[in-house]
Amino acid sequence: MPPISSSEILKLNPNRYQGGVGIWGAAPAIYDTTLLPLEHGVHVHARHKDGGKKAIDATYRGVQLLLSKRASDTPAVEISELDAIYFMVGSVFGYEMRFVECTFCKFPHLDKDWFSVHAHRTHLCSGCGKLFRDEVRGIGNPAVKIRSAFDHSHRLQPSQQSCDIRQSDYPGGIQIWGSNPALLWTANRDEEEGIHIHAFDHDGTTFLIDDTYSEVTIDNVRLDPKLVRVMMAQSALPYISGRVMDIFCQTCGTAHFDEGELALTPHNDHCCKSCGAKLRATGRLRKTVANPMYGVLDQLAVLAVREPQRHKPYLLTEI
Ligand SMILES: [Zn+2]
Ligand SMILES: [Zn+2]
Ligand SMILES: [Zn+2]
Ligand SMILES: [Zn+2]
Numbered sequence: 001m002p003p004i005s006s007s008e009i010l011k012l013n014p015n016r017y018q019g020g021v022g023i024w025g026a027a028p029a030i031y032d033t034t035l036l037p038l039e040h041g042v043h044v045h046a047r048h049k050d051g052g053k054k055a056i057d058a059t060y061r062g063v064q065l066l067l068s069k070r071a072s073d074t075p076a077v078e079i080s081e082l083d084a085i086y087f088m089v090g091s092v093f094g095y096e097m098r099f100v101e102c103t104f105c106k107f108p109h110l111d112k113d114w115f116s117v118h119a120h121r122t123h124l125c126s127g128c129g130k131l132f133r134d135e136v137r138g139i140g141n142p143a144v145k146i147r148s149a150f151d152h153s154h155r156l157q158p159s160q161q162s163c164d165i166r167q168s169d170y171p172g173g174i175q176i177w178g179s180n181p182a183l184l185w186t187a188n189r190d191e192e193e194g195i196h197i198h199a200f201d202h203d204g205t206t207f208l209i210d211d212t213y214s215e216v217t218i219d220n221v222r223l224d225p226k227l228v229r230v231m232m233a234q235s236a237l238p239y240i241s242g243r244v245m246d247i248f249c250q251t252c253g254t255a256h257f258d259e260g261e262l263a264l265t266p267h268n269d270h271c272c273k274s275c276g277a278k279l280r281a282t283g284r285l286r287k288t289v290a291n292p293m294y295g296v297l298d299q300l301a302v303l304a305v306r307e308p309q310r311h312k313p314y315l316l317t318e319i
Pocket of ligand 3 (some may be wrong): 036249250251252253272273274275276277
């Protein structure tokens, strides 16, 4: 990834937006039939009035947050796109993250890839290159500092909306993401949880849909918010890249879904949760992880307005 230049960093004072600020780590859409460029980074929403129009709705490579009304007295907290993306991964899998600093050079430590989902005590500092030991086992992510600086806890509420659409009605294509808890949410309302959908008109840029739903059916294919969310997080882990696939039971036909540790650990033998039969993936790889979303996306691709985009890897392996 190229280094982040200062023009790619948003300077934001959340206190100036009375309608609330939301910040998320944004991985590319898991399904994308638009012609829009690949987007990943720190996604920011900001509103002047509660429920009003968004004054900011964009993705940046970094965000610098000013922590008080008088910007000069407190240092700003900065988060990069990698901090935000691995914060998303950790929160989807339910891992607690902590602020870890190198004991030698004080560089804030970010655990990426395999390390972002496996707690450990000895970390390799990317500032000075030395191994250092933290007080406890954990997963380091500098974005945690933002949460503690604002001490603004918020609740997640499943979206009350559902959507049932046909891809042919959206010639500009559609994009699908799993929702994930914001790393900063200052609005007074609850954050909505579900599946986030963008759908575009002929010109390819006019939004016909930009919303979060708890139930999504596209061309009669039903999407499960949990599978979507897990797939999105899995796609940000280079160490399992290419190993996550659709595996179904030859005996009873049930699609297999690896959850918890197994969603993060490629394994040889899968056991069907419905009938107990042993399952094995059919490809070349011996160790795999099952997520039925891959099969679901193949089904969606049949009626796609154009071939879904295939994104080049944008994250580096860390093991
Ligand atoms: Zn580490
Ligand atoms: Zn260091
Ligand atoms: Zn079975
Ligand atoms: Zn399995």
